[in-house]
Each structure stands twice: as structure tokens, then as C-alpha cells.
Amino acid sequence: xxxxxxxxxxxxxxxxxxxxxxxxxxxxxxxxxxxxxxxxxxxxxxxxxxxxxxxxxxxxxxxxxxxxxxxxxxxxxxxxxxxxxxxxxxxxxxxxxxxx
Amino acid sequence: xxxxxxxxxxxxxxxxxxxxxxxxxxxxxxxxxxxxxxxxxxxxxxxxxxxxxxxxxxxxxxxxxxxxxxxxxxxxxxxxxxxxxxxxxxxxxxxxxxxxxxxxxxxxxxxxxxxxxxxxxxxxxxxxxxxxxxxxxxxxxxxxxxx
Numbered sequence: 001x002x003x004x005x006x007x008x009x010x011x012x013x014x015x016x017x018x019x020x021x022x023x024x025x026x027x028x029x030x031x032x033x034x035x036x037x038x039x040x041x042x043x044x045x046x047x048x049x050x051x052x053x054x055x056x057x058x059x060x061x062x063x064x065x066x067x068x069x070x071x072x073x074x075x076x077x078x079x080x081x082x083x084x085x086x087x088x089x090x091x092x093x094x095x096x097x098x099x100x
Numbered sequence: 101x102x103x104x105x106x107x108x109x110x111x112x113x114x115x116x117x118x119x120x121x122x123x124x125x126x127x128x129x130x131x132x133x134x135x136x137x138x139x140x141x142x143x144x145x146x147x148x149x150x151x152x153x154x155x156x157x158x159x160x161x162x163x164x165x166x167x168x169x170x171x172x173x174x175x176x177x178x179x180x181x182x183x184x185x186x187x188x189x190x191x192x193x194x195x196x197x198x199x200x201x202x203x204x205x206x207x208x209x210x211x212x213x214x215x216x217x218x219x220x221x222x223x224x225x226x227x228x229x230x231x232x233x234x235x236x237x238x239x240x241x242x243x244x245x246x247x
Contacts, residue, residue, distance in 0.1 A: 018119060020115075020118045020119060020122075020147055020151065021115055021118055021151045021154070021155060021207075022115035022116055022118050022119070024206070025115075028206065052122075052140075052143065052144075052147075053144075054144050054147040054148055054151065054214065055148060055207075055208045055210035055211055055213075055214050056151065056207075056208075058208040058210055059205075059206035059207055059208040060206065062206065062208060063206045082137065083137065083140045083141075083144070086218075087144070087210075087214060090210065090213060090214065090217055091208060091210055
């Protein structure tokens with residue numbers, strides 16, 4: 001569900017499948033474990049292989065945004081589909097995190 | 101308005117069934133040959149409503165979620181999602197964007213905002229102690245195959 005790539009102070013988390021309330025809970029644990037173990041300066045969330053996302057994905061990003069903020073790091077979101085962009089725009093998260 | 105086709109579904113209010121619920125609704129609607137983005141909108145709205153029932157209505161208690169989908173004339177899709185959970189005390193407050201009662205579970209408080217913006221019509225009926233029903237409608241564009 002998540003493929004991690006470590007490169008110096010960066011973590012790229014390649015997310016796979018569908019992000020709903022059920023899967024977000026599992027992804028959240030895995031992401032937090034990796035962040036807390038590595039304290040990266042940059043967390044890149046790659047949505048290329050996400051086939052569905054509802055507002056649970058917004059909660060997932062917001063939570064990681066807060067955590068990275070506490071660690072003085074930043075979060076970058078990339079490869080979002082038009083549907084995912086639509087939800088992100090509605091939530092205003094596009095103003096908090098950098099979306100590539 | 102005439103009902104051209106209809107389906108009813110009930111399932112346990114467990115988070116594992118969120119993907120099943122949206123897959124089932126979208127398989128039923130595929131007969132209208134909707135545009136990819138319209139189908140994605142419906143899938144997302146259904147996911148939000150079902151998640152509300154599971155997370156908020158039943159909390160950690162067991163219960164059932166009921167879905168009715170009707171295909172009406174003129175490519176109108178009508179969806180009702182019902183639970184017999186705790187009910188909503190103040191519907192207008194619950195519908196405010198970013199309002200949530202499950203903050204520590206990282207709920208963004210956007211469920212109703214997504215349903216409202218992805219569907220054409222949304223209405224909510226609720227009675228504390230008895231449950232909640234969400235009604236949604238969307239008219240599909242005529243880009244797909246006609247009836």
C-alpha cells in the first residue's frame with residue numbers, strides 16, 4: 001500500500017490503491033512510523049497509483065502536514081489526478097502543502 | 101417521475117465495507133454509461149455518506165447501512181443512504197465545512213461539503229436516537245450512450 005524511498009533527508013512515500021476511512025487509518029500508522037524513525041526534512045507523497053480518494057485522504061494529508069510542521073519539515077504532494085485535485089481544492093489543503 | 105431501475109443494498113456498518121458500498125453503487129450506475137468524472141463524483145459522495153454512518157452514526161456499535169439507488173428518467177440518479185444510528189442533533193452545524201466530532205480520528209469534517217459539491221442535490225433527515233437518511237441526486241450528462 002505504501003512504497004518508501006529514502007534519499008538523504010527526503011522520504012518519498014508512493015501510495016497505492018484507494019484512500020478511504022478504512023485504508024487511511026492503516027496508511028497513517030505506516031507513514032508516521034517512517035517519519036518518526038527518519039525525521040526527514042521533506043516528505044513527498046506520491047499519488048500516482050491512487051485510484052480513489054475521498055475526504056479521508058484530506059485528513060491523512062492534514063495530519064502528516066501537522067507532524068512535518070512540528071519537525072520543521074515540509075510536505076510535497078505530487079501526481080494527483082483531476083478527481084483528487086478537486087477534493088484538495090475543496091478542502092483548501094492546496095494552500096497548506098505544495099502540490100506538484 | 102418514472103423509475104426505470106432500482107436496487108437496494110444493506111450491509112454491516114464496518115469500515116471494510118466502504119469500498120464494497122461504492123463499488124456496488126458504481127456497478128449499478130455503469131448501465132447508464134456515465135462519464136468517468138461523473139462516476140467518480142458519485143463514488144466519492146457514496147463513500148462520504150457511508151463513512152459518516154460508520155464513523156459517526158454507529159460509532160463503535162454494530163448496525164446496518166441501507167442504500168437505495170434509483171435510475172429515473174432523463175439520466176437522473178437518486179441515491180438514499182440510511183442508518184439507524186445515533187442521529188444528528190443539529191444538521192446545519194454538522195453540514196458546516198470542517199466541523200467534525202471525530203477530530204482525533206483525523207476526520208477532515210468535509211463529508212457533507214463533498215456530497216454537496218459533487219452531487220446536484222443533497223438533503224439530510226435525522227432524528228436523534230433513530231438514525232439519519234441522506235438523499236442525493238445527480239443528472240448525468242448525455243455524453244454517454246442514451247437510454
